[in-house]
Amino acid sequence: MRFKGRVAIVTGGARGFGAAIAHLLSSEGAQVYAADLNAPQQTGLRALRLDVSDEKAWVAAVATVSSEAGQVDILVNNAGINIYPAAHEIELADWNRAIAVNQTGVMLGLRHVLPLMLLRGNGVVVNVSSTLGVVAVAGAIAYHATKGAVSQMTRNAAITYAAHGIRVNEVLPGISDTDLVRSQADEFTQASLTRTPMGRLGRATEIAAAVAFLASDDASFITGASLAVDGGYLAQ
Ligand SMILES: NC(=O)c1ccc[n+]([C@@H]2O[C@H](COP(=O)([O-])OP(=O)(O)OC[C@H]3O[C@@H](n4cnc5c(N)ncnc54)[C@H](O)[C@@H]3O)[C@@H](O)[C@H]2O)c1
Secondary structure, three states, X not given: OOOOOOEEEEEOOOOHHHHHXXXXXXXXXXXXXXXXXXXXXXXXXXXXXXXOOOHHHHHHHHHHHHHHHOOOOEEEEOOOOOOOOOOOOOOHHHHHHHHHXXXXXXXXXXHHHHHHHHHHOOEEEEEEOOHHHOOOOOOOHHHHHHHHHHHHHHHHXXXXXXXXXXXXXXXEEOOEOOHHHHOOOHHHHHHHHHOOOOOOOEOHHHHHHHHHHHHOHHHOOOOOOEEEEOOOHHHO
């Protein structure tokens, strides 16, 4: 029961990695708010309707958690979308949407949850970036740009809040079996799998295990770290 008595917000908590993270934190004692555009399918979670790119929605969501639970111990900035076009093809609206959800969404989570953590002098943030925030494949310029930004925001926030009792880390998932990947072109998935040394897709539970480790006291001296959960992809 690593998270007994703790309160967690997991963005994108209704499906994919977020659902697995919410389930694991909850099964280990946390009171978990699944903050998503959609309602979570699993029971035992509190549903928080949230578009992470909408600042007013963040204000309302954090006010709800504050009044119900009185604190936020763990923030998992996981919600994200995939945008595939290369630089010469991308529409500005699609670029702006990727920035709004994947990048501004993470900043807004920090912006609105950190004040509560600062008041109490402790807290943990885990951001979900991607191997594609570190290395590139062809195309998907907005996805690369936003995930690289998440990694830099992780390091920035880790340094900024280290002396305030707040740890900030990130996981870098490799290609994994979720709706996000199931909905993409099969050739893109196959190309990523070919370059994955373990030769298989990751499982949402494997990403969740890494997030839970970073969120737990087992990681009490870890901040600013990037934990690849990628079947060896980044080791090449
Ligand atoms: N699946 C992969 O292979 C993979 C690899 C690396 C990184 N990631 C990253 O992991 C995170 C989760 O991905 P996933 O595969 O679980 O995706 P998914 O599409 O399976 O689930 C994403 C969840 O986020 C929610 N969401 C989307 N936009 C939102 C918004 N604006 N506000 C609130 N919620 C929103 C969706 O409703 C959904 O519940 C994303 O940031 C993604 O970029 C995924």
